[in-house]
Amino acid sequence: MPTIDLTLLTDFYQLTMIQGYYKLNQKDQVVVFDLFYRSNPHGSSFSIAAGLEQAIQYIKDINFTDDDIDYLRSQHIFKEDFLEYLKSFTFTGDIYAVPEGTVVFPNEPLVKVIAPLREAQLIETALLNIINHQSLIATKAARVKWAAEDDIVLEFGLRRAQGPDAGIYGARAAVIGGCSATSNVLAGQLFDIPVKGTHAHSWVMSFPDELTAFREYAKLYPMNCLLLVDTYDTLRKGVPNAIKVFQELKEKGIKPKFYGIRLDSGDLSYLSKKARKMLDEAGFTDAIISASSDLDEYLIRDLKLQGSKITLWGVGTNLITSKGNPSFGGVYKLSAKYVDGAFEPKLKISENPDKITNPGNKKIVRIYDKETGKIKADLIALQHEVIHENQSLLLFDPNATWKHMRLQPGSFIARELLVPIFKNGTCIYDCPSTFDIKQYCNKELTTLWDESRRLTNPQTVYVDLSEELYDLKHTLMKQYKSMQ
Amino acid sequence: MPTIDLTLLTDFYQLTMIQGYYKLNQKDQVVVFDLFYRSNPHGSSFSIAAGLEQAIQYIKDINFTDDDIDYLRSQHIFKEDFLEYLKSFTFTGDIYAVPEGTVVFPNEPLVKVIAPLREAQLIETALLNIINHQSLIATKAARVKWAAEDDIVLEFGLRRAQGPDAGIYGARAAVIGGCSATSNVLAGQLFDIPVKGTHAHSWVMSFPDELTAFREYAKLYPMNCLLLVDTYDTLRKGVPNAIKVFQELKEKGIKPKFYGIRLDSGDLSYLSKKARKMLDEAGFTDAIISASSDLDEYLIRDLKLQGSKITLWGVGTNLITSKGNPSFGGVYKLSAKYVDGAFEPKLKISENPDKITNPGNKKIVRIYDKETGKIKADLIALQHEVIHENQSLLLFDPNATWKHMRLQPGSFIARELLVPIFKNGTCIYDCPSTFDIKQYCNKELTTLWDESRRLTNPQTVYVDLSEELYDLKHTLMKQYKSMQ
Numbered sequence: 001m002p003t004i005d006l007t008l009l010t011d012f013y014q015l016t017m018i019q020g021y022y023k024l025n026q027k028d029q030v031v032v033f034d035l036f037y038r039s040n041p042h043g044s045s046f047s048i049a050a051g052l053e054q055a056i057q058y059i060k061d062i063n064f065t066d067d068d069i070d071y072l073r074s075q076h077i078f079k080e081d082f083l084e085y086l087k088s089f090t091f092t093g094d095i096y097a098v099p100e101g102t103v104v105f106p107n108e109p110l111v112k113v114i115a116p117l118r119e120a121q122l123i124e125t126a127l128l129n130i131i132n133h134q135s136l137i138a139t140k141a142a143r144v145k146w147a148a149e150d151d152i153v154l155e156f157g158l159r160r161a162q163g164p165d166a167g168i169y170g171a172r173a174a175v176i177g178g179c180s181a182t183s184n185v186l187a188g189q190l191f192d193i194p195v196k197g198t199h200a201h202s203w204v205m206s207f208p209d210e211l212t213a214f215r216e217y218a219k220l221y222p223m224n225c226l227l228l229v230d231t232y233d234t235l236r237k238g239v240p241n242a243i244k245v246f247q248e249l250k251e252k253g254i255k256p257k258f259y260g261i262r263l264d265s266g267d268l269s270y271l272s273k274k275a276r277k278m279l280d281e282a283g284f285t286d287a288i289i290s291a292s293s294d295l296d297e298y299l300i301r302d303l304k305l306q307g308s309k310i311t312l313w314g315v316g317t318n319l320i321t322s323k324g325n326p327s328f329g330g331v332y333k334l335s336a337k338y339v340d341g342a343f344e345p346k347l348k349i350s351e352n353p354d355k356i357t358n359p360g361n362k363k364i365v366r367i368y369d370k371e372t373g374k375i376k377a378d379l380i381a382l383q384h385e386v387i388h389e390n391q392s393l394l395l396f397d398p399n400a401t402w403k404h405m406r407l408q409p410g411s412f413i414a415r416e417l418l419v420p421i422f423k424n425g426t427c428i429y430d431c432p433s434t435f436d437i438k439q440y441c442n443k444e445l446t447t448l449w450d451e452s453r454r455l456t457n458p459q460t461v462y463v464d465l466s467e468e469l470y471d472l473k474h475t476l477m478k479q480y481k482s483m484q
Numbered sequence: 485m486p487t488i489d490l491t492l493l494t495d496f497y498q499l500t501m502i503q504g505y506y507k508l509n510q511k512d513q514v515v516v517f518d519l520f521y522r523s524n525p526h527g528s529s530f531s532i533a534a535g536l537e538q539a540i541q542y543i544k545d546i547n548f549t550d551d552d553i554d555y556l557r558s559q560h561i562f563k564e565d566f567l568e569y570l571k572s573f574t575f576t577g578d579i580y581a582v583p584e585g586t587v588v589f590p591n592e593p594l595v596k597v598i599a600p601l602r603e604a605q606l607i608e609t610a611l612l613n614i615i616n617h618q619s620l621i622a623t624k625a626a627r628v629k630w631a632a633e634d635d636i637v638l639e640f641g642l643r644r645a646q647g648p649d650a651g652i653y654g655a656r657a658a659v660i661g662g663c664s665a666t667s668n669v670l671a672g673q674l675f676d677i678p679v680k681g682t683h684a685h686s687w688v689m690s691f692p693d694e695l696t697a698f699r700e701y702a703k704l705y706p707m708n709c710l711l712l713v714d715t716y717d718t719l720r721k722g723v724p725n726a727i728k729v730f731q732e733l734k735e736k737g738i739k740p741k742f743y744g745i746r747l748d749s750g751d752l753s754y755l756s757k758k759a760r761k762m763l764d765e766a767g768f769t770d771a772i773i774s775a776s777s778d779l780d781e782y783l784i785r786d787l788k789l790q791g792s793k794i795t796l797w798g799v800g801t802n803l804i805t806s807k808g809n810p811s812f813g814g815v816y817k818l819s820a821k822y823v824d825g826a827f828e829p830k831l832k833i834s835e836n837p838d839k840i841t842n843p844g845n846k847k848i849v850r851i852y853d854k855e856t857g858k859i860k861a862d863l864i865a866l867q868h869e870v871i872h873e874n875q876s877l878l879l880f881d882p883n884a885t886w887k888h889m890r891l892q893p894g895s896f897i898a899r900e901l902l903v904p905i906f907k908n909g910t911c912i913y914d915c916p917s918t919f920d921i922k923q924y925c926n927k928e929l930t931t932l933w934d935e936s937r938r939l940t941n942p943q944t945v946y947v948d949l950s951e952e953l954y955d956l957k958h959t960l961m962k963q964y965k966s967m968q
Contacts, residue, residue, distance in 0.1 A: 006670065009648055009651065010669050011667040013683055129645055129651055134647075158495060159608075163618075185496050186493045195559070196496060220507060232964070265834065265835070265836075321646070326810035329801075334690065
C-alpha cells in the first residue's frame with residue numbers, strides 16, 4: 001500500500017539548523033537526544049508508549065526526492081551544496097526505545113537517539129508527532145478499558161478523529177491500550193485488528209418502519225445481529241421490535257452467535273435496565289446490551305456504579321481525540337555530545353526545576369517487587385551503570401532526597417526498558433504485530449498496583465535517579481550557576 | 485505525490501448496510517443526506533467550513549483494489565456477488581457544498597449528497613472525518629487570529645498534532661482560518677503556503693556558549709535573523725547577546741529584512757516589555773518580538789490587554805489539537821428519498837427537540853444587510869423556494885416563532901451558499917488554491933458583526949427556517965407522533 005512521502009514532515013527550523021551544522025562542518029558531531037514527556041495525560045499515574053513501528057517506518061523511508069529538493073530550493077534560503085547533501089541523506093545513527101505497549105512514566109527517555117547532530121535533528125518533529133499521538137490514544141484507551149472492567153470496549157471514533165491518520169493510527173493505539181476492535185475498516189486491514197459494526201439509524205429510516213428494517217437485517221446477518229433500537233422510541237418501539245425479531249429467529253431454529261441491542265441516546269443506565277428486564281422476560285437472557293453515546297472512562301464508571309446492564313461499549317469521539325487532554329507533551333532534548341571517545345553530558349536549565357533535563361547517555365531500569373511482580377519504582381541511570389539484583393539498592397526521590405528506601409538484595413527484579421532499534425542506521429528490531437503488542441500491554445498493566453490505576457488522583461509511581469546521575473546533574477547545575 | 489488509498493476509510497457498518505441495500509436491490513433508491521453540525525466549538529457563534537478539497541479527492545479516488553476485496557472476503561460476512569459489485573464501485577451522484585472558508589452556522593447543510601443510498605452511505609465516514617477535522621482547526625485559527633488583531637499568527641503545532649495528517653491538513657486549515665504561515669514543511673509543499681522557522685534551543689546548546697550560537701546563526705541567515713533568547717536566562721543573557729549580534733550586523737553594514745527575538749518560556753508580558761525596552765535603547769526599534777509558549781486565543785488576548793510587546797505569535801499545541809474542544813460535531817443525516825420523481829422528506833425524531841433534523845432537499849440562503857454588508861440571518865429553505873430581494877421577507881426563530889422580523893424589499897441581499905461540486909459522479913468544481921481560500925475566508929469574517937466574533941458569549945447569528953420548511957417539519961412531526 002503506497003503511503004504519503006513524509007520526508008518533509010518536519011519543522012522548517014530543523015532544515016535551517018541542519019544547513020547550519022552542515023556549513024559549520026559539524027558532520028561528525030554525534031549527540032544524544034532523549035524523547036520524553038513531563039506529565040501523564042488525564043491525571044493518570046502512567047502512560048502507554050506507542051507509535052514506534054510507524055516511527056521506524058518513517059526513518060527507513062526518509063528520502064529527499066527531486067521534487068522535495070526543488071521545493072526547498074524555491075524557499076531561497078538553502079545553498080546548492082546543502083541541497084546536494086540532502087539528496088543523499090540517510091539516517092546513520094543508533095536508536096534505543098521502550099517497546100510499544102510498555103507502561104511508562106514522566107521523564108523517562110521513551111526513545112534515545114545517538115546520531116550525528118543533523119540527523120538527530122531532522123527526525124525530531126516526525127518522531128514526536130507519531131509517538132505523541134499514539135501514546136496519547138493508547139493511554140486514554142487503557143483508562144477507558146479500566147473503567148469498563150471485564151466488558152468489551154470498541155473504538156468507534158473515525159468520523160470525529162482529527163483527519164484520516166488520527167483515525168487510522170488512533171484505532172491501532174486504542175487496540176494496543178485496551179480496545180478489542182475498531183469500526184475503522186482501513187485500520188483493520190492495515191494492522192490486522194478485528195473490525196466490528198452492524199447498522200446505523202439510516203438503515204432503519206430507509207425502510208417503511210423499524211420492524212421491517214430489523215427483520216431485513218436479521219435475514220441478512222442472522223449470526224451477528226445487534227439491532228440499534230433508538231431511532232424512534234427505545235422502550236416503546238425499539239426493544240419490543242428487536243424482541244419480536246429475535247423470537248422469529250428462534251421460531252426458525254436460528255441461534256445467533258452474537259445478538260442483542262445497541263443504545264445510542266437517552267439515559268443509558270435507565271434504558272439498559274429496562275431493556276434488560278424486557279429481554280430477560282422474553283427469554284433472551286444472553287442478548288447483549290451495547291451502548292455508544294458520548295462515552296468516556298468517567299461515564300462508563302458511573303454507569304457501572306449505577307448498575308447499568310451494558311456489557312459492550314462503543315467509544316467514539318472522547319477516545320479518538322483524547323478529549324480533555326488532546327495532546328501528549330513529548331519533548332526531544334539534547335542530553336550529551338560525543339567528544340573524544342566519551343559522552344559529555346549536557347543540561348537544559350530552566351527557571352522551573354521540573355523542566356531541568358537529565359544529562360548524559362542514560363537508560364531506564366525498572367525495579368519490580370519480586371514477590372508481587374508489581375513495579376516498585378523506575379530508576380533512570382547512566383548507560384554504564386549496572387544494577388545488581390543480589391546487592392542492596394538505594395532509591396530516593398530526586399526532588400526530595402530525604403524520601404528514600406533501601407531494597408534488600410534478592411527482594412527485587414531489575415529490567416532494562418530500552419531496547420536497540422537502529423544500529424548504524426540499520427533497523428535491527430522486529431516490530432511485533434499489533435495483536436502481540438496489545439497482549440504485552442495487557443500484561444504490562446498488571447504490573448501496576450490498583451492504586452496507581454485509579455482514574456482520579458492515583459498513587460504516583462516513583463521515577464528516581466541513580467546516585468551517580470543525581471550527582472552528575474547537580475554538579476552540572478552548579479557549573480551553569482557559576483557561569484552566570 | 486502518492487497518497488494512502490482511503491477506500492476502506494469507513495466504518496464497518498457502512499459495508500454491512502451497503503451489502504444489505506445491494507441484496508435488497510435498492511440500487512436505484514436515490515436519497516438526500518445532509519452533513520451538518522449542531523453547535524460551534526469553543527462557544528463560538530460561527531464556524532469556518534474547510535476540508536472540501538480533500539473530501540473531493542477522496543471521492544474521486546475511491547477504488548476497491550483486489551487487496552481490499554481479499555481483505556473484505558476474509559471477514560466472512562460478504563457474499564461474492566457483493567464483492568464483485570464493490571470492484572466496480574464508483575460514486576455516481578450529485579454533491580453540493582458550501583465553499584471552503586465560508587462562515588457557517590449550526591444546522592446548515594455544509595455538504596448535501598444526492599445519490600443512490602449505498603453510495604451516499606459509503607462516503608459518510610470519510611466525509612465527516614475530513615470536514616470535521618479541517619472545519620475544527622480553521623474555526624480555532626479564526627479565533628486565535630481575532631485575538632491577535634493585526635499581529636501575525638504562525639502555526640507551530642506539528643509535533644503535538646494527532647498524527648501526520650492532523651499536522652498536514654491542520655496546517656492547511658489553520659492558514660485558511662487566519663494563520664500567515666506554518667512551520668510544517670510538508671504542508672508548505674503540498675498546499676503552497678508559506679513556511680517559517682529559525683532555530684531551537686538545541687542550536688544554542690550545540691555551541692560552547694549562546695553568543696557563539698547567535699553569531700553563527702546571524703552569519704548564516706543575516707537577512708532573516710530571529711534569535712531564540714531563553715535557553716539560559718532571557719533578560720540577563722539572551723537579549724543582551726542578541727543585541728550584541730544585531731550590533732555586529734549593523735557594524736558590518738548588514739540591514740536584515742526581518743530580525744528580532746523569540747520568547748519561549750517565562751512570563752511573556754513581563755519579558756516582552758523588558759526586552760522591548762532593551763532593544764529600543766540599543767536602537768533596534770524595528771526588531772520583532774515573537775513568542776511561542778502554550779498560546780491560545782485567551783492568553784493572546786490577555787497578553788495584549790496587559791500591553792505585551794509581542795507582534796508575532798507562534799501557536800502550537802492548542803491550535804493544532806483545538807484544545808478545549810478537540811472535535812467538531814458534524815453529523816450526516818438522511819433528509820429525503822427520491823420517490824416517483826420527487827423528494828419525499830424524511831425526519832429523524834429525537835427526545836431532544838434540538839436533535840430533530842430538518843427534512844427535505846434543502847438550500848441555505850444567506851441574508852445580508854444591504855447597507856452594512858453584515859449577515860442578518862441565514863435561512864434554510866427547500867430547494868425549489870426562491871427568495872426575491874425586491875419582496876419583503878419574514879424571518880422567525882424556529883424554536884421561538886414569536887421572535888420574528890420582516891425585512892423590507894430592497895433592504896437585503898440574498899445569497900445561496902451551496903454550490904454544485906459533483907454532477908452525476910463527475911466533479912464539476914475547481915478547487916481554489918489554499919491562499920485564495922484564505923483570502924476569501926478573511927472577507928467572509930468581515931460579514932460578521934464584532935459582537936458575534938467576541939471570544940466568550942458572542943451574539944448568536946440566527947439560522948431560521950423558511951415558512952414552508954417550518955410547516956413541513958411540523959407536519960411530519962405530527963405524523964410521527966400520531967403513528968405512535
